[in-house]
Amino acid sequence: MTSDRTMAAVPGPIRADYLVVSRLIEPGSRVLDVGCGDGALLKLLRDEKGVDGRGIELSREGVNRCVAEGLAVIQGDADTDLAFYPDNAFDVVILSQTIQATRAPRVVLEHMLRIGRQAIVSFPNFGHWRLRYQLVTRGRMPTSENLPYHWYDTPNIHFCTIRDFVDLVRDIDAAIDHSTALDASGRQVRVNAPWWFWNLFGEQAVFKLSRGG
Amino acid sequence: MARARRIPDDLARQQADQPAGEVAHFGADEPLVLDAGISLAPFQIAYRTYGTLNAERSNAILVCHALTGDQHVASQNPVTGKSGWWDIMIGPGKPIDTDRYFVICTNVLGGCMGTTGPASTDPATGQPYGLSLPLITIPDMVRAQAMLVKRLGIDTLFSVVGGSMGGMQVLQWAAQYRDAVFSAMPIATAARHSAQNIAFHEVGRQAIMADPEWRGGRYLAEGTRPSAGLAVARMAAHITYLSDAALHRKFGRRFQDRDAPTFSFDADFQVESYLRYQGEAFVERFDANSYLYVTRAMDYFDIAADHGGSLARAFAGTRTRFCVVSFTSDWLFPTADSRQVVHALNAAGASVSFAEITSDKGHDAFLLDAPELFAITRGFLDSAARARGIA
Numbered sequence: 001m002t003s004d005r006t007m008a009a010v011p012g013p014i015r016a017d018y019l020v021v022s023r024l025i026e027p028g029s030r031v032l033d034v035g036c037g038d039g040a041l042l043k044l045l046r047d048e049k050g051v052d053g054r055g056i057e058l059s060r061e062g063v064n065r066c067v068a069e070g071l072a073v074i075q076g077d078a079d080t081d082l083a084f085y086p087d088n089a090f091d092v093v094i095l096s097q098t099i100q101a102t103r104a105p106r107v108v109l110e111h112m113l114r115i116g117r118q119a120i121v122s123f124p125n126f127g128h129w130r131l132r133y134q135l136v137t138r139g140r141m142p143t144s145e146n147l148p149y150h151w152y153d154t155p156n157i158h159f160c161t162i163r164d165f166v167d168l169v170r171d172i173d174a175a176i177d178h179s180t181a182l183d184a185s186g187r188q189v190r191v192n193a194p195w196w197f198w199n200l201f202g203e204q205a206v207f208k209l210s211r212g213g
Numbered sequence: 214m215a216r217a218r219r220i221p222d223d224l225a226r227q228q229a230d231q232p233a234g235e236v237a238h239f240g241a242d243e244p245l246v247l248d249a250g251i252s253l254a255p256f257q258i259a260y261r262t263y264g265t266l267n268a269e270r271s272n273a274i275l276v277c278h279a280l281t282g283d284q285h286v287a288s289q290n291p292v293t294g295k296s297g298w299w300d301i302m303i304g305p306g307k308p309i310d311t312d313r314y315f316v317i318c319t320n321v322l323g324g325c326m327g328t329t330g331p332a333s334t335d336p337a338t339g340q341p342y343g344l345s346l347p348l349i350t351i352p353d354m355v356r357a358q359a360m361l362v363k364r365l366g367i368d369t370l371f372s373v374v375g376g377s378m379g380g381m382q383v384l385q386w387a388a389q390y391r392d393a394v395f396s397a398m399p400i401a402t403a404a405r406h407s408a409q410n411i412a413f414h415e416v417g418r419q420a421i422m423a424d425p426e427w428r429g430g431r432y433l434a435e436g437t438r439p440s441a442g443l444a445v446a447r448m449a450a451h452i453t454y455l456s457d458a459a460l461h462r463k464f465g466r467r468f469q470d471r472d473a474p475t476f477s478f479d480a481d482f483q484v485e486s487y488l489r490y491q492g493e494a495f496v497e498r499f500d501a502n503s504y505l506y507v508t509r510a511m512d513y514f515d516i517a518a519d520h521g522g523s524l525a526r527a528f529a530g531t532r533t534r535f536c537v538v539s540f541t542s543d544w545l546f547p548t549a550d551s552r553q554v555v556h557a558l559n560a561a562g563a564s565v566s567f568a569e570i571t572s573d574k575g576h577d578a579f580l581l582d583a584p585e586l587f588a589i590t591r592g593f594l595d596s597a598a599r600a601r602g603i604a
Contacts, residue, residue, distance in 0.1 A: 052564075060569055067536065067566045068588040070596025074537075074555050074567035084556035 016186025017096060017122045018044055020206045024120055024178060025049050029091035032056070032116065034078045034108075035098030039066035042073070054090075056081055079103045082111035090116040097204070099123050100156040110172055113211050118177065122206040125181070127161030127199040145184075146203065162199045169209060178208035225292045225325075225498050226433075229341075230334050232259040232320070232327025233291035234284060237361050245322075245357055248513075249347040255336060258361045259327025260284050260319040263303065264311035266367070272603050273367045274309060274594075275358065276318040277375030277382035279580075280450075280507055281499055283326040286318040287311070292326075292498045301582060308590040313603070314371065321382075322357045323349035323507050325500035332433060332500040344430035349506050351378070351514045355385045359393070369393050371601055372594060376400035376579040377546065378507070381514050384554065387535070388516055388527040396534040396597040398590065401543050401579045403550035404524050404557070405515035410545060413453055414508040417446030421501045430502055443501040444492030451491045456542040456575035460484060517557075524557035531558075534600070535565040536593040538579070538586060545576040566593060 018041045025031065027049045033042050036055030039062070045051040055073035057063045066073035074081070078095070079102055093116035095108065100123055102108045112119040124146055134142035141151040149156065160168070162181065169176055181189040181202025189202045198205065237258045239245065244254035261284045266273060276286050276299065283290070287297040287304055303309040303316055320328035323346075330349075335342045362370060373386045373394055380402025387397045421427055424442030428435050452460075464484040468474070471481065480486040517524040535558055539551035548569050558565040570585045572578040579586065 054564065060571060063566075063568050064570070064585050064589060067568050068592035070592050070599070072534070072564045072566050074559070074565060075569050076552075076555070076567070081556070081559075084559045086560055086562065089559075089562055 014044060015040070016182050017204055017206055020180050020182070020188075021094060021096060021120055021122065022048055024206070024208050025051060025092060027051070030054075030089070031092050031094060032085070032090045033094045033096070034082070034112070035095060035101070036066065036071075036073055037062050039069055039071045039073060041094070041096060042066070042071050043069065046071075078108050082108060082115060085111075085115045087114055088117065092116050092118045092120060094120045096120070096122040097124065100159050102158060105158050105160075106168060106172065109168065109174070109209075113172070113174055113209065117210065119174075119209045120206065121165075121209065122204060123160065123165065124156075124204050125162045125199065125202045126159040127163065128184075128203050129200045130184070130203075132200075144203075162202055162205045163195055165205065165207065166195065169207070173212065174209045175212055176207060177210050178206075180206045182206070225500075226332070228259075228292060228326050229330065229332040229500065230327075232284075234259060234261045234288075234327070236260075236327060237364055239360060243360065245353070245360065247347050247353050248350040251347040253329065253347065256322075256329035256357070257327070257333075258319050258322075258329075258357055259324075260317060260361060261286065261288060262318075263287050263316040264314055266315040266365075267603070270367050271369065271371060271601055272313065272598075273315045273317060273362070273365075273370050274372045274374060275362065275370050275386070276303065276309070276316055277358075277373065277379035277386075278318065278321065279375070279377035279379050280511065281447075281495070281504075282379070283324065284318045284320040284328075285326075287316070290498075293494075298580065301580075302587065302590065308587045309374065309594065310591075313598070314594075317362070317365070319358050319361060321354045321378075321507065321510075323354070323503060323510060325503035328357070330500070331430075331502035331506055341433040343433065343502055346506065348513075349510050351381050351385050351510050352389060352519075354510065355382050355389060358382070358386075359390055362393075369395055371603065372396040372398065372597065374398040374400070374590075375402075377402055377576065378511050380546075381406075381511065384516055385514075387531065387533050388520070391528075391531050391533060394533045395601055396536070396593070398536045398538065398593065399551075399554065400538045400586070401540055401546045401551075401576055402554075403546050404517060404527075404554050406511050406513075407550070410453075411512045413450065413545075414512055416449050418505050418508060420445040420449070421505060424501075427501065430505075432501070438496070439501045440496040443496045443499065443504060444489075446501075446504060447495040447499075448488040448492045451488060453545045454575055454577040456544065456573055458542060458573040459575050462573070463487075524553065525560035528558055528561040528563055531561055531563050533563065534593075534597050535563055536589065537565060537567040538589060539567075539569045540572045540574070540576070540578040540583075541569060542573045543576045543578065 093112040131142035181198040244252035380399035421442040424439035426437040427439035469486040520527040539548040
């Protein structure tokens with residue numbers, strides 16, 4: 001659940017995927033942000049959408065910063081702590097840029113759709129052409145600005161591509177209510193493009209899911 | 214070896230009946246029904262307040278003290294002359310800001326600083342209660358505090374804050390008086406006392422009761438003091454408030470005022486000298502029977518047991534905002550205890566923050582200079598104050 005967001009202490013422009021997530025949230029919703037980092041998304045949702053937001057974050061620094069900001073955030077782990085939340089406790093459960101760092105992504109996703117009526121997941125797309133190109137030409141594990149780690153020190157243990165993720169969504173009988181792919185500069189990839197196109201040109205993706213396929 | 218400053222015995226003794234600060238008296242018409250099944254009346258609660266209650270009576274924070282603490286949380290202690298035990302946290306401009314909030318701190322029921330306890334004079338006999346006082350529980354302490362809060366004209370506490378046994382009271386308040394608690398900060402605590410902690414307490418109690426000067430609990434009437442036993446109890450307990458790392462950093466294996474071992478049972482090591490000092494200083498200010506009563510209250514504490522074994526049920530439907538805090542090196546109330554509370558609060562759908570603070574200072578960390586704890590406390594209270602409409 002350690003995400004690159006915990007590293008970003010300096011307030012900068014709001015991240016592109018946060019803006020996409022924010023647009024997908026109804027004002028006043030009850031929201032759980034799993035892997036909420038320094039709380040930037042929760043704050044955005046609180047200030048812009050008036051949500052009743054809660055968070056879980058693995059890193060102590062992130063949690064302490066959130067709580068000092070008055071956010072209801074607990075130190076915890078998506079893999080172990082989601083089990084303690086009751087069914088239907090939230091309108092939306094968000095997992096942004098974190099699913100690839102969980103030990104059991106499928107279980108986490110199933111918990112999210114149990115705890116919340118809807119789930120929003122954003123993740124880096126390992127099928128992006130630049131990563132494919134690096135692997136093919138250099139024969140080494142790809143790195144990028146958003147994925148700066150070496151293979152041996154990365155918290156990201158379960159990378160997937162957009163198509164892999166869509167397969168998982170089908171496997172757990174969830175429905176895709178919305179999907180967006182963003183390119184390296186945070187712009188939306190052409191909306192009506194087929195999956196293979198997104199999978200090649202989307203650097204990250206944002207999915208909104210609900211129960212029942 | 215450093216010697217504890219000698220405090221005249223009657224200075225501590227007189228606090229039991231005539232404490233410094235405020236006292237609320239509850240007469241025969243307002244008995245306190247104890248968990249032991251006995252009505253206690255009359256009784257009194259000694260307390261201190263700081264700051265000003267606002268016109269809406271919405272800015273009151275109750276601070277609950279730990280096992281050997283007292284009501285003098287942010288002002289000079291009348292017995293030791295030292296500054297308040299949480300002076301670093303509470304005051305003008307501090308995290309619990311007395312320019313903004315009205316802070317109340319009571320001596321717990323069973324204590325020895327002015328609230329009715331075993332060292333208090335039993336009005337029926339004119340003698341100290343000693344062991345004739347019924348056993349006290351954490352819910353009893355909280356019930357007594359609630360009577361005081363009501364008498365002060367406060368319907369809803371803006372916050373209840375406390376560490377260790379104080380944190381137990383915070384959790385009890387939230388479970389028992391949910392509509393009267395807007396926010397709650399249980400720090401370095403648990404929803405039930407562990408077997409290991411009960412075991413440590415039993416060692417302390419046995420040390421006191423094994424002291425011949427204890428006289429079956431009648432030492433005050435008979436003019437003796439079980440000082441040796443109480444000092445040993447404090448020494449053993451004090452170890453549990455620290456950590457291996459903190460002890461090592463502070464003392465290591467260094468000798469006390471000597472270069473080599475003396476081949477005797479004198480306090481060769483600094484750590485021995487330190488513990489002896491802690492023991493001696495403690496007996497100057499604390500009543501041995503009070504130590505028995507208050508440790509017992511902690512032992513009996515188990516919120517889930519009072520709610521059909523389910524901690525989540527104790528908090529079901531709560532609207533209180535919680536901020537739970539633990540410390541990494543605290544092995545007396547380890548993070549797992551706090552996490553259990555957090556999981557129950559999550560299951561109950563409560564608004565909860567939980568931070569584990571990195572510290573090598575052990576359980577005592579919550580009383581010390583902990584900038585992260587201060588930032589968290591300030592942030593949590595600020596956000597709760599916004600929600601409560603406190604300026």
